[in-house]
Amino acid sequence: MSFVTDTMAARLKSTIWPQAGATSIDVSLSTPAVAMSLASDGRTIQVTTGGEKSSTNSYDMVFNTTALGPLQQMDLSGLNLDRDILDGIRALSYDRATKVAINFNKRWWTGFYPNADAMHRGGGVSSSDFPLGFTVYPSWDNGDGTNVLIASCAWAQDASRMAALVPDYTDPSTPTPSYAGPIAAVCLEGLVKLWAGRQEAPTLKDLHDYYITHYAWAWSHDLCTCGTFALFGPGRFQNIYPNAHYAWISGALDSVLFSVIKFLAARSTESPDVATKALKLLASDSNPDKKHFEKNERGEHPEGDERLAYWCAEASAMK
Template sequence: MKLHTVRTDPKTNKVEGKDREYFSVLNSTTLAALQRIELRHAGLSWGTKQAIRALGYGASAKVGMKFRTAWWQKEPFGIKKGGISHTDLPLRVCVYPSHNIEANEGPDKWDPEKPAVLLCSYTWGQDAQRIGSLCSNNTAHDDKELKRLIIHELARLHAREEFPFEKLVEHLEEQYVDHHGYDWYRDEYMSEIIKPNSFGQFYLVGEAASSYHAWIIGALESIIRVVYIIFQGLQNGNPEFEAYSIVLDLLKPAPTDKNKKYEFEDIGKPLKRGSAIPTGLPFYPLPEEIPTTQFYRTESAPLTDNPTDEAKLDNVEMTYGAALAVLSLIESFFELGLDKQ
């Protein structure tokens, strides 16, 4: 990949430009600074360009619930104005809507018996990561634990003598219609910020391109992620080259029995449930952005880093990192219009 750098000599004010060729380029600037760098010919995918423009830095999560009635506006609760409740419960902040309230609608049109939506939880930072871990892509079907938690915490927040906790839980269960949880980490652009670009030659690293924003560990883990993806791509192109395998082996978990130290021959074997955390591997575990398996993977299917194996062999699936590397190459191919040449 070619980079063109421009430097102004502080003594002579002379502007000098240089072109340099690199195998891969890792960009660690902030997203704000990255917007000021000339990237027209960098081969960025459309999704990555949108991510640079649209992503903020703080993790956040929101959970909204639709109820059969605006129960919080009725007695004994009487919350008839918009506002927020702060709590040390996991939902942290509950936001009451300022629309469809008596003050705006008037006593003649206002009807708390109509279905209404409540922003039950608004969190950010570490609290958002905890709530977000319960959010599902198939919201309202797969995240039953999120629904249970929010209803129980709403009941704790609003319980009173006239409406004790157990009774209020039952009431909210009856009132419940639907819900939706939004997790920043599952934002459509979050996955784009960690993808390879320009045929696997341009990568965004640093805490901005990590699930651990504003933390040094986030910046370090983003580098591990990029190295892992680079070598997955290299190994796919030359699976017989031993050096690539050695690097990838160092980045993989190794199974160990309890109190047993890491052995080199253990590398690459499946991690047994309930076994001790592997010791001796310098980068274990892999960053949160690089799970071992793809989503919706068949649990019993063996894994491979080679796309040819997945295509030719029955019931074999690619690892997440290998699949991401291949997908990014295909996206770059179409993004740059090479399919039309």
């Protein structure tokens, strides 16, 4: 999952993107933001970072991109935010998810899909009421010798119960992963039950013989997320509206787009043409006057729908 962020960091560091002569920007790592506040002049924002190199720096504009859980843990008292915004940060919820990936020495599941073509032979998803939740079988084989199976993808309460079995991999005293470990044992036993009765179904001994290692992760225990995907209930959008594709990567793109639009529009008094340029970011080349918004038509890009982004900006009180 670091592919996206690594690519972003590389682009920021580049001196030829988005154009030749661009300023190279280094991304600071291991410097979590712990507080944000307005400076005494009321025009800049001070951001305090923790970690080994704690410091406070001032910025003209700050775009916060954390999940709401980590945001709530920051000291935001100096921003003088409205109570509605603080309630939104506190109340909007994230569901739980726990995943367990197991690497085997063979793709023992491929024979269960005899009708699949050669390229996709062995792909699919199983669901059950076992602790496993969902089991995801990869539909590719790139020949690198890895045979990783997402043995368990659990949500909600199932995820919480599986999370209790996830070890602390940073603790030196944590035993080396083995098929006898609590969470691996639950998964392997579940896989045997899942395929019981099928021709050539694996036995528990078979899976022990095929087992190489495993890794488990609970997003509810992740300091950077404090949860998995957004799962907002009725009335949760009353005080804050994040985007039209919440819980998806495309939602993150939406948030970036309309946040930039709102920022540029807010600066329109300083530069009269800024608001016009901001709206052009949401208008396609064939519809520069935003007619596709008025006709309720979809924008140009399926993963970053301009019409929905514009609607989100309006719903967030952009004037």
